[in-house]
Amino acid sequence: MKHPILQEIGRDFIGITEALGSAALLLRSVFFWFFRSGFEAGEIVKQAVKIGVDSLAVTALTSFFTGMVLALQMGSSMRNLFNEPMFIGTMVAFSMLKELGPVMTSIVVAGRAGAVVTAEIGTMQVTEQIDALYTLGTNPTRYLLVPRYIAFMVMLPLLTVFADFLGVVGGCLVGIVKLGVSPSVYLEDILTYLDIADFMHGFLKTFVFAFMIATVSCYKGLSTKGGAEGVGKATTEAVVASMVLVMVLDYFISALLVAVGI
Amino acid sequence: MIEIKNLVKSFPDRCVLDDISADIKEGELFSVIGPSGIGKSTFIKCLIRLLRPDSGRIIVDGQDIASMTNEFALAKVRRSFGYLFQEGALFDSLTVLENVAFGLKYLTDIPGSEYPRVVKEKLALVGLKDVEHLKPAELSVGMKKRVSLARSVAAEPKYMLYDEPTTGLDPVTTGMVKDLILDMREKLKITSIVVTHDLNLALEISSRVAMLYAGEFVEVSEPSRFRQSEHKGVKEFMEISHLSRK
Numbered sequence A: 001m002k003h004p005i006l007q008e009i010g011r012d013f014i015g016i017t018e019a020l021g022s023a024a025l026l027l028r029s030v031f032f033w034f035f036r037s038g039f040e041a042g043e044i045v046k047q048a049v050k051i052g053v054d055s056l057a058v059t060a061l062t063s064f065f066t067g068m069v070l071a072l073q074m075g076s077s078m079r080n081l082f083n084e085p086m087f088i089g090t091m092v093a094f095s096m097l098k099e100l101g102p103v104m105t106s107i108v109v110a111g112r113a114g115a116v117v118t119a120e121i122g123t124m125q126v127t128e129q130i131d132a133l134y135t136l137g138t139n140p141t142r143y144l145l146v147p148r149y150i151a152f153m154v155m156l157p158l159l160t161v162f163a164d165f166l167g168v169v170g171g172c173l174v175g176i177v178k179l180g181v182s183p184s185v186y187l188e189d190i191l192t193y194l195d196i197a198d199f200m201h202g203f204l205k206t207f208v209f210a211f212m213i214a215t216v217s218c219y220k221g222l223s224t225k226g227g228a229e230g231v232g233k234a235t236t237e238a239v240v241a242s243m244v245l246v247m248v249l250d251y252f253i254s255a256l257l258v259a260v261g262i
Numbered sequence B: 001m002i003e004i005k006n007l008v009k010s011f012p013d014r015c016v017l018d019d020i021s022a023d024i025k026e027g028e029l030f031s032v033i034g035p036s037g038i039g040k041s042t043f044i045k046c047l048i049r050l051l052r053p054d055s056g057r058i059i060v061d062g063q064d065i066a067s068m069t070n071e072f073a074l075a076k077v078r079r080s081f082g083y084l085f086q087e088g089a090l091f092d093s094l095t096v097l098e099n100v101a102f103g104l105k106y107l108t109d110i111p112g113s114e115y116p117r118v119v120k121e122k123l124a125l126v127g128l129k130d131v132e133h134l135k136p137a138e139l140s141v142g143m144k145k146r147v148s149l150a151r152s153v154a155a156e157p158k159y160m161l162y163d164e165p166t167t168g169l170d171p172v173t174t175g176m177v178k179d180l181i182l183d184m185r186e187k188l189k190i191t192s193i194v195v196t197h198d199l200n201l202a203l204e205i206s207s208r209v210a211m212l213y214a215g216e217f218v219e220v221s222e223p224s225r226f227r228q229s230e231h232k233g234v235k236e237f238m239e240i241s242h243l244s245r246k
C-alpha cells in the first residue's frame, strides 16, 4: 500500500537518518584528524579572526542593548510592584550571564560566522576545490574543518564573556540615567546575589553551542550540491538549523546543569 | 602501473561507465577521447577515487583502490598522483603563489623559503610570469587553467591525470601545454593520462589513444592504428573533428 503522505514521511525519515549518519562520519573524521595531524596554525588564526573578531561589533551592539532593555523593563516592573527600582543589577546580571549572553551571542555567531563557513565550504564543494585538497596531499577535514572547529570553540566563549560584560554595563547605564540607581548599588546587587557558578552556567553552555554550530555549518557546506543556487540554499538551511538548535539545546543543557548544581 | 578492470560507474539517472578495462603501463601517455558529456571526467575521477566506482577494480602499483575504505591508505595512494581539474579548481582565498605552492608543503620536503623560486619556475613552464600575487578571481579562464596546471605538476608526481588540459587556451599556449605534458613524460618519466575531446592533441602526443563511447572503450590503440579504426563511433568522431578543424 502506497499512500502519498506515508511516502513523504518515509522519504523525510530516510533523509534525516542519512544526514545524521553522514554528520556522525564527519565528526569521526574531525576527531581522527584533530589528534593525527599538526595543526594548521595559519588557518586557525585566519578563522579565529573571521569567526570571532569580525563578530565583535554585532555582538557588542546586541548585548549592550539587551542589557539596557532588561534594566528598563525590570525597573518599570519593580517600580510598579514596590514603588522603587530594586535589584536591577541582580536581575540584569542573572539574565545576561545565565541565558541572554550565551544565547544571543551564539545566535549572532550562527548567523554571521556560521553562514560564512557554510557558504565558503559550499562554494569550494561545487567548484571542486574540496576535491583539489585530496589531490594535493591533504584533505578537507584537516585543512578546513579542524581549524574552524577550533576557532568556533575558542572564540564563541570569549565573545560570550565580552557580551556578558557589555550587557551588564548597558544595564548599569540605564540604571543611572533612567532609574536613578547608582553604580555602586547596582554593582553591590550583583556581587551579593551572584556567584561564579552563575557565570559558569552560561559559559559552559557556549562550548556546546560552538561545537554544534561548527558541525552544522561544516556539514551543510560539505553536502552542498547544485552550483550557486545550492550554496544559497545550504547557507540558509545551516543558519536556520543552528539557530533553532541553539534554543532547543539551551533548554536541555540548562536542565542538565541545574540538575548537577551549576 | 595502473590496471583498470571492469570499471562500472552510474549516476542515479544513467550509467556512465559500463565495464571499462585497460592497463596503463609505466611511462605511458594514455589518452581518452570522446564527445562532451560521455563520461571522461567521471572516468578520470574514479582513477583517484574522487568518485567511488560501483564495481570493478582499479589497481595502482598492486593496490586495489576501488574498494579501499581506509582514508589513510587512500591518501597515501593519492600522493603519487597529480590531477589537473577541468575547471581549474584553484583556491579562491589564496594567491597564485600560495595555490601553486600548496602541494609542496604536503607532498615534498622543499623548505618554505624555496617556494617563491619553485613557483616561478613552474609558472614559467606554462608561460606565465609576474602573476604570483594575484588572486584567481583576477585571472582569465586560460590563465587559471595554466596556474592550475602548474599547481598539479609542482610536486612532480609519479602519475599525472589531465582533464582537458588545452580547452580554453589559444594556439600558442596550447603548444606550450603540449610541450609541458611531453616533457613531464620524457624528462621526469611521469606516467600520464590525458582526457580530452581534442582528437588532434590526443593523436599527436599519446602512446595510446582510447575512445570512450557508450560507456565503453571501443578502440584502444596507437595513434597510427587509431586513425584506421573501423568502429563507427570512432569514424564519426574523427570525421566531425576533421571537419571542425578545416
Ligand SMILES: Nc1ncnc2c1ncn2[C@@H]1O[C@H](COP(=O)(O)OP(=O)(O)OP(=O)(O)O)[C@@H](O)[C@H]1O
Pocket: B011, B012, B016, B034, B035, B036, B037, B038, B039, B040, B041, B042, B043, B086, B197
Ligand atoms: N555528480 C553527478 N551526478 C549526476 N550525474 C552526473 C554527475 N556528474 C556527471 N554526471 C553525468 O554523467 C555524464 C558524464 O559526465 P562527465 O563530466 O564525465 O562528462 P565529460 O565527458 O567529462 O564531458 P565534458 O567533455 O563536457 O567535460 C553526464 O551526462 C553528466 O550529466
Ligand SMILES: [Mg+2]
Pocket: B040, B041, B042, B086, B163
Ligand atoms: Mg569533463
